[in-house]
Each structure stands twice: as structure tokens, then as C-alpha cells.
Amino acid sequence: MAKLALVTGACGFCGGYMVNLLKQEGWDVIATDLKRDEHRDQYLEEGALHPLYYQGAVDKKGVKFIPANLTKKESLEPLFEYIYDAVFHTASLYDYFAPWDILYKVNVEGLKNLLDVAMKKGVKRFIHWSTCGVFAEPKGKAITEDHPFDPPNDYCKSKAEQEKILQKLYKENGFPVTIVRPGPMYGLGQHYGVQHVFHTLEKYGIVPNIVWYPKKHTLMYPSVYVTDMVRAALFVAEREECIGESYNVLSDCITQVELMTFLAKTLGLREIRIPVWWPVYLIFCRIAVAFARRQDKQARAMGTRPKQELPMVEYIAHNHWFSNQKIKDLGFKFKFQDPRSGIFRHIGDCRERGWL
């Protein structure tokens, strides 16, 4: 008999890929997300990002779609008329521009609602999508799963809150949760986050490649191809030893200098290398953040969004260096271990569609 999975956020970017993978692997799938109209209305009402709504995966044969809204607990009840072998909770408001109260309502209270209903009915495994962004800055080595939290923005803060709830639930009730922390994700259909980096460079028409001196300050770049991400989620869902654990899921980090050189070649843009002394770079970052803060205010007053959101600009002084050794030690093999192989493919897909 086929195993049964619930995928939340199934009409989102990662959720759609999760549904497809589960179907390929012979699982039965109940998919849930907001209804298309509700999705549009809610996002417009709350002034949050209006992400694309992919119905392709849930319209497939063998996938049952039950619309639900995380912020309305009663709408979640029909989902748990089934006993699931695994719940893949990909649903989340991923929006750096959204105000804290909306993020809290959807990501934190929404999770609480889902857990309330799920715990009443019982689930065998609960795979939760967090983010590598919950961590504090690394100190001289790649961040492992036990590194302390210090989320730099509201979105990451909401993810850290989610993790605290789940870890408490695991410790007190033995709730069978596994947390996966993706690095910035990309792949066909992704329009927010990593895509902003590529899009911005294309709009610049050049690739400014900052080379930091002294070299010990060189910043790292984390990322994961979406298919690797969903494979990793399924991988941990099928292993008992992963219960109560958390895993960083990302390709091997490369330096941002390497990334920019690669992007210049792949996007066909001119690379301009800018050697910078680290203290001077920090001053530049402060100016950039102050400017982004001003644009953030202006955009809110105009009822629109800035091209580069404040938290994204704030990231430019952070070192995003994460270790994926824990999941690799379990035996998981990344298809795109070097992110350049995945990024190359992704850029080709985007070029084909006119997204880059």
C-alpha cells in the first residue's frame, strides 16, 4: 500500500516540487494551499508579496487538493481526516517586506494551528521547512546545526520562533518532527530571493565583484537547487533516526567572489573586480543600508515595493557560511553539490523564458 503524505503550500514554489517528487516515488498525496482567489485576496489585503500560484502539481492525477488556510484553524480540520505517514510543511509567508504582525500570524500562529489539529489526529512524521537564516554570524568556520540563533530580520525571526515551538513539542511530547533548513533556494519557477541577485546583475549589465582584503573576510554564498531540497526532505522523512533532528540543506558553499566570476561568465556580463579593504566595505554597507531604509519608507508611502528590499541589502555584510556535513554523513548525496552546476541550469531555464 502506498504511503500517504500531506504537502502544505503545494501551490508554492517548493511545495509543487515536493508533490511531484512524492508522486514519482509512488506516494499518495493530499495537497493543500489557499484557494487561488483567497490567495490573491489575502496577499493584496495584507500588502504582502503576491507570489506566483502554481496549480500544475496539484492538478495531477493521484493528487487530492483540499484548500485550507493556516490562519483559520477550522479550515485545517478536513485535512486530517486522513492518517499521514508524513506531513511536509512547506507553507510559509516568505516575504522580507511583510510586516512582523503578518509574518507572525501566518508563519507562527499558522504553524500553531496546524500543530493543534495534527496532534489531535496524529501524524507519523512532520517535516518542517525552516531557513539557514535563523543563525548568528559564523566564527571562523561553517555554521553547523547546533550554532546559536540570531535571526537578522523579521522573516528569519518568524522561522526561529517556529523552530522553538517545534523543538519544545519534540522534547515535551515526543512530536516526530524533523527540521530542514534550506539555504537560499532556486530552480525553475523561483521568482524571489536568489533570483533577485541574478535579476539585479542583469539589470546592472555588469557584475561588480568585490574582493575583500584581508582575505580572511571573504564572504561565502549558500544555495540549494529546489530538487535537491525536496529530495533531502523525503530522505529525512524516511529515516527514523532523523526524528527530533535538524539539518542544513544546501550545496557546498562557494565564495561570493567565485560566484560573481561564474555569474559574469554565465550571464555574459562584464566582470569588474573591485578590491576593497574590509573596513571600507563596512562603511559602504552602512551607506547602502541607510539608502535601502530610505527607499523602504518611500516605497511603503507609495504603496509599492523597492527593487531591493531592506533585509536583502542588509545581507551584504553577513557571512552566509553553512555546513551540510550532517545530512551528507547520513548518506544523502546532492545532485548539485557544486552550486555552479545548478545555477548554470537555472539560468538557462530562465533565459529560455525571458526571466533573465
Place this chain on the structure above:
Amino acid sequence: MNIPVFDAPLLLLLGIVWGYIYAKKLVESHPDSHFFFRHILLLIFFVNIILSATGAIQPWGMGGNFAVAVNPWIGIFYVLSYPMWFWFGNEIFFLLWGKNSQEGGLTWSLTIKDTTKPFKPAWKSSELE
């Protein structure tokens, strides 16, 4: 040797103005126009300075007000730098405002409203979802 002192800044300015015309208006409909305009323009400047240096005409036919007498080697060096001034003007524009109507250059980040055009698919595929 008499050289027109304003040729270099004029070429720089023309480089910026032509950068705008080419990048935002002509690059898609007339992609070779940059090559022809650049060479014709430089040819005009070279003809002018050769004729004025030989005394056949006043620089730009405007009398000696804009001409300065310099050492012939400095004059030759100045004349040979003409393509660089025009190229430099082009590059300033392309860097700050982009090389085509889809690009916005480095100033793209400074505005909230995006006035650049969206990208077009780079190739046709029959296998798109």
C-alpha cells in the same frame, strides 16, 4: 601645431549622448549603427584636425579662438586619444544607465520605479510548460 582644445571634452560628451541614443533607441532596430557612427564621427574629427594642422582651414572653421599651439608630439598624442574620449563617454553611459533598454546600469538601484523593459526569451523552445 594648433590643436582644438575642446575636441576631447566634446567627444566625451558626444560619447555619452550617442551612448544614450544607441542603447535606448537603436540597439535593437539598428545594431550596427554604433560601428558606423563611431567611425564617421572620428573621421570627421580627424579630417578637421589634419586640415587645420596643415593650415588649410581654421579648426572647425571658427577662427583661432579654440585652438592652442602645442608641441607637435603632444599634438599627435592628443589626436590619437580621440577614439578613447568617445569610447570613454560611451562607457560612462553604459555603466550608469545600461547598454540596452532592458538594462538600467548601476543607477537602476537608485529608483523605486523600474522603467526598463522586461527581458525577452533568449531562444524559442517547443518544450516549455
